Amino acid sequence: MDEGASHPAGKSASNNVIALMMTRFRRGDSGMIPIVIGLFVMGIYFETRSSAFLSVGNLTNLAIQASIFVILGMAEVWLLLLGEIDLSAGFTAGLGGAVAVILVDLQFHWPWYAALSTALLVSVAVGALWGLLVIGLRLPSFIVTLAGQFGLQGALIWVVDSQGTGGTISVHETVLYNIVYGNLTPLFTWIFIVGTVAIMSFNMIRKNARRSAQNLESQPTLILGMKVGGMLVAGVLAGWVFNSNRGTFTKLNGMPYAIVVVGVILAASTFILNKTKPGRYLYAIGGNAEAARRAGIAVDRYRMLAFVLTGLTSGIAGLVYVSQLNGISDGIQGGTLVLYAVASAVIGGTSLFGGRGKMMHALIGGFVIATIYNGLALLQFGSAQQYIATALVLLAAVTIDSLARRGSTIVK
Template sequence: MSKDIDPGAPLLDRADERLKHEAGLGGAIRAFLDRVRSGDLGSLPVVVGLIIICVVFQTLNPIFLSPNNLVNLLFDCSTVGVIALGIVCILMVGEIDLSVGSVSGLASALLGVFWVNMGWPAVLAILAALVVGALIGSLYAALFNRFGMPSFVATLAGLLAVLGLQLYLLGSTGSINLPYGSPVVSFGQTMVMPHIVAYVLAALAGLAMFATEYRTAARRREAGLSSSSLGGLLLRAIVVTVVLEFVAFYLNQDRGVPWMFGLFVGLVVVMNYALTRTKWGRSMTAVGGNREAARRAGINVRFTYASAFVLCSVLASAGGILSAARLATSSQQAGTGDVNLNAIASAVIGGTSLFGGRGSAFSALLGIIVIQSIASGLTLLDLSSSLRYMITGAVLAIAVIVDSLARRSRVSHGRA
């Protein structure tokens, strides 16, 4: 307890008797319902939607929730999921990047050219592709910051230019096969965690969650503010740990948890920490919420925008590299088709606002699982890809409508 705070004094955020303060389990439930009614939905819509999707497809085809299908689903989630993580960054500042699919395709082509055609070590080829992605993001940032070019226009032009460069690099053959059985290809197709590693990581995730929340609660108590009880923190951590351990156990009935999905989740955790626990993350939220207010508060607005553009392009390049590893080829089709749609839809469906200032790294994780679950379910039902496009588009439209209505509700309730 801080020396400046009297232990017997009323808590600072509970001192105003005119404000409503909930206590206990019932109070927590009432507070949650109040937040939902006021438009602060969080991840609730996507979780409910995912449950509905699983129930429907499992009813229509019992293979949907089989361990083998879920392992394949996690492999497929990782490639576009990493790209969606970059989209979360750019949406957080209220901008958009329409070229992430083309940038991922260019990274795939660069991997094939440098590694296979030019004989570079795979690690150097991967680093070179990531550097090119960073340069593309820097160019977008310069066009936006220095010349005021709208991100929509800059990245649309970039989409065409980068796609042309990808086609030029691959030449008349149109594809480059990566060495089958190499560590890069094995990572994208077959490498899974040893069962014990999956169980240990699940336990560490629950422990890390408890440690983070306990530290936050301790700091609030030192500041004289209300905080969650130790029992409540333990209960949440235990529930999360049990769920993760069950997921690991279920996937281990087949091949196990893919390392590629573990990499994706690791990036999500790191990005979540950066967005919620660092000065940079608070700047991203502030700039996306109100650019002028952020500038007057002393935030380096230009740097914040630049970091968002660069991160978005680098993560798009990383997604292209993972996609090439997954398919064992660098081709002209990489990054085309529905990659852009799925990446942007994943971020929005997962809960990141198109209006800026609201979002989470976990939006990419939840959103891509929804998108990939729809694709997997329709594939198992042997339905055409046209239906997948229509259904994905409808889900995206619903997500945007929910976001817009929730934003109106937050404004009317003073929570915007």
């Protein structure tokens, strides 16, 4: 009797989960689960085609490649939440990186902390300039930042070429170099991973319990358990990958500092968006700017904040970028970088229309882009196939977003 009675309850729970997921999709919130599943499918496919894909060395390299896309993607999220965009973020990153390399090396020899801080200030100034033009003159951000892309590209070429190093400046400073090529010790790698998973799981469970206590829509226990379990599994796998020896002639293990940088930016940005007044106001403005204005929110002030934060985050991406390349050249593909950045955010689930998005979306989307790039490179496909594959994935993500948004309007 007891065994027979358990089946309807289990079936009912499953039906409730499916019904909730369908309701959220129609409302425009399909979640990250489909993207994560797609990421695993791609990983399995590339491993069947090349046994090197899931090697610890390649997975670590993939994570480093993804870090650029993820950080630039997070830079774009600040503006995408408002329905705005920054097409110059790639060259903002490049200019900031160039300033850091020039000041810390060459003839200036500034202390690394002064050089890196100045580079970030330059990037913030660029973001503030775009904000002034967009907000003060009521110009479209698309046009302003497109013009900025050309202007910053020219400025970058001028700055790099004026150093008399043949259009390329190499990194020799240890701290800047170690952003990508330095690693945490295995012990601190585990501490970082365990701490990250514990904090994320605790916040997720607490938020769900709070919503349930207030009779608001909350996640079913099954979905919540799957998310927490997924994070635990991902954390264990990440720890094993990073702490395994990936060196050829000498022992090399530990989490690259670039991944730590991604984690810190993700945590800080998520905290701002979810736990602070400016973050909540950004969502409100993106959802309905006029309603936010009538509610007494200083809309222009918080729009400017978003531009400044985009500049700052782009500058950090530039530091990681020059560390990865071990230098900067006047031929940086800033336009391609920014398109990958927007693609990372949108593929992960951030809406192009404003009002909906998370920094976690840029993380997931950035790994999708890096997986495509890395996997096709292992299969010896050229740039043409990489661009086409990325285009198809981006088109699918935007189509799903648009359809879900239409469904949201119908549901309302």
